[in-house]
Amino acid sequence: MTTDAPSVLRQPAEVLYAAELAALAADPGPRPPGWRLTPRAVRAFVVGDPARGITTKFVGDDGLVDRCIVSLMGRQGLMLVGEPGTAKSLLSELLAAAISGTSSLVVQGSAGIIEDHLRYGWNYALLLNLGPKPEALVPSPVMSAMREGRIVRLEEITRCAPEVQDVLISLMSEKTIAIPELGPHREERASPGFNIIATANLLDRGVHDMSSALKRRFNFETVLPIANPAHERDLVARQVAERMAAEPDAATPAPDVIDLIVTVFRDLRTGRLADGATVASPKAVMSTAEAVNVTHAALLDATYLDRGPVSGRHLARQLRGVVFKDDPDDARKLKAYIDIVARDRAGRSSVWKDFFREAQAISRE
């Protein structure tokens, strides 16, 4: 479809923003041991600094970013929690890229994670050939981070079995991994600059509880949905544009289309309209990421199936499928929202009118 397809689907932050990181690395000032940038520079990288041409990458809560940086300077790990779709993994990637210069020391949590993934494994061919030698050892990302004094990211840590999670307990207190196979008293001690950023959805299905011993070793920070509607609109517009960059046939969505989808999501997420009236909030998580998905799907629908500009109609079609995944009660709440709020706004705006008509037709089916 496109003339020059990118070689990979998604570049890591340290490659994508290499120029900015290089410029920030030149900043004078004391750095905590092992850090590539000063704490202020890390902050500027994440939050943005228009004066120096640093783009804003994480929108919303500057205070949160400050606290994360200060946590990582200490001995505790950083645990980012929050609803799905609030950019926890993005923040973790940005912090790792800025502080350590790499965000690729990652362990993806899942039920299949075993202790080896957190400590070390063996290349069995070499092990059989050479015996227990350092060459045969396959370090985990955690061990590599300890060796190199970098940040390791543990994504979705609560999806690992509790016994496996607890490997981290003594690792984080002692900051060392013992390797008895290589000989007595052999261990790998962490170099300065080592720390852990973990992310977790605490309230989801399929997650285990963290033991309180493990919780004590982390500083928790909750990443909240974006509070400012204007920021959210900008973010959705930007992300949709990035996704549609590979499809040149698609027209850019009009601002009031983005405004509609962001407003619908905010109303249902917060349970409040702009004028303070309350609406019933569905159980499905109405995150910004989902808003981007809905808009993306609507754009594809409009471009390839309808061959026209995207309008409220397409958004209505995609809304139900993308958002309401399990609770039938949610359908009732959406119906009430459309019946009252969308009907009222349809009288004042053509985008809302399209949206309302299509949504009503769908709900009658």
Next chain:
Amino acid sequence: MNEAMLTAPVALATERRVFAPIRHHSPACAFMVRAAIRQTRPEMVLIEAPSDLEGFVPLLCDAGTIPPVAIVALTLPNAEGTDPGEAEMTYIPFARHSPEFVAIREARAVGARVRFIDLPCASRHDRDPDAGPPVAEQAFGTADFIQAMTRKLALRDGDEVWDHLFETRLGQDDWRGFFADTYAYCAALRATTSVETIAGDDTLAREAAMRWHLRQAGEACVVIVAGGFHVPALIDEAAPATRPVATKLASYLVRYSEDQLDSRSGYGAGLRFARWYDRLWELADAAQGPPDWRQATLEAGLGFAAASAATGRRVGVSQIVELVSIASGLARLKGREAVLARDLIDAARTALVKAEAGTADPYTETMAAWLTGHRLGDVPAAAGQPPLIADARARARHARIDLGDSLRKTRSLDIRRNAAHRNASRFLHQMTLIDTGFAQLREGPDFIAGHRNGLLHEEWLVAWTPLVEARLIAHSGHSATVPRAALHQLEAQRLQLAEDGQGNDLAALTRLVLIGLRAGLARYLAPLVDALKLAIAASPDLGGLAALIGRLSGAAQPDDPLYDPYAPDLVGVCVLAFNQAITLITNLAEAPDMALSQRIDDLRTLDAMLRGPYGERFDHRRFLAALDDLLANRACLPRLAGAVMALLVRAGHQPPTTLATLLRGTLTGVGISPTERAQALEGMIGTAPMLLWLNGEILTAANAALAALDETTFLSALPALRRGFTHLAPHETDRLAEALGEMHGVSAGQLLADETADLALLARAAAADRALGERLAADGLSHWEGT
């Protein structure tokens, strides 16, 4: 004028005039003001405070006055015979670290005269009470300058910026440099606030008055302590000065508390976290220089841990260490050594919260509460009686209650027909709400529970005793008038509901609203009504919503005793409840049989709203559409279907034939039980019985269906049918009898058979029955009695 303020050189400190631009309650400003007065040794100290309160200076200097205290000023003097009405109140608080307080005491120490130079309180009471804090205070948060500064310094809001730039300088010696900087800051605030905004409240009038006072000082050496926002206007000698008009006022010095000093709690002028700033002041005072920030931070950590343990959340030593270290880290990240209040709150969040947390969580709230404190100040005996007692006595006299002795007297109040009596009743209900023991209701209508509403008079027992005064004194810390104290109690009751987990209980909240209306607090009920609205939006209880609608719609009628033209929009609340009820109607098909009668009643209540005086405010279309959906649901029981169909037919939304068909179908149905047979008819009678005599088609269909039943089926269905008809009121039974009589060509009287049988006949029948029973028992056939 704005540009000139910023660019022209300004002489803040000259031979005769030393300007000290301050922010209220700022300890750094207080420290500098003290240094300025000590060094300058002026003849006069002019302070930005209402000029009619100057008389309190000696009392403020009294050793028995221990901050936090406040001067409370009431507009209306409590003279004999005048209606106290709604007194306007202003609180002028003083903390130990308030620049004004420090200035007063230091002036006394150097022998300078103190003058208050702001507009008198009374003229300031003409402002709209809902206007919020004065522009001069709001500017510290909202001026465009602040937006730019937050971005540049990477801070969150105006309070953080002020703390970062100025509170960190607490204890330093260069007061001239400090005030030059506060002047520049405040001039920038003023320059980036629009002229319209400044003219929007009484700022300009106040500045004119202050300039007048300044001129009166003549050639004397003067130190002027005023809000930084105003100083650029005061330095401008050319601007006009107006002599303020003196007015009469009632004012008192009262104890105040640290949490009331919190700007969040409504006063609007000042800094939050009173205890924290007080401690910093104390440390700076002791050191006669900068406070030991590290020590203050450690104390905060330990104090917070103690407070947290008191709420049941123990904090370990390692966590306190982490908290202190994060707070210090945050301060250093922002480029300063001094750890400030917001750093501590952020650190509490990071170090202690071990789960997903929203914007408010118990740890940060505990920290914020600890930093705010709750200490109560003290006033000397010479300060006199709190205003609340004076207000209560004035109101009692106005209600013609003799306060000469403490004997119990009776008062009878005709609340429906006499306006003065109604006001007196409201006063007595307020006093009861405050639990003063002053008044006790012996007899009268109970509008809250809905009993004996027809009674016209309230009978009260009243007595003014020392116990009443003691109770009032206990409340005087937070209120200066009886209505305010009553409102405070109402709010406390609402908070208690929330603590007990009943924050969303519709009946409890409605009850509080009705209590507030009865006590004449209607104009202050907006927050309570807002809480009720939130509870409505979350309510899954159709019955509760219908009950609420019934009660509140009554109070919204002009002829109701609870009606008050200043009340919040109660019909609006009913509309919200109505809309919420509509969303719950779809679930009625799953309602258990036992609850069905109640739900049908609820539907009737909802329908009545559409026909009531405010009918056009309710959403007819959605209600009827929801009923349609309910009918379409196959799980809908016949009784519910009958009820719903009747409503739809009555509203003209469905033709009568549908109801007729339904009745016919259920009455003559094949293979259904006797109780089920009568269901649809019973349902219809539950919501719209009038259709039977207003609509010939329906009556004919029902009549024909009943006639078509054979003897056995009819007899078996008879009890259920009779139960259905008992729901009719007597006049409805008469109407039905008339309609039936017309249809059958007989008179109604013949249908309404007189059931009062001959007493003698009854007695003989009872005797015969007894004799038969004895005979059967004697023959050993008592088991036949059951057949």
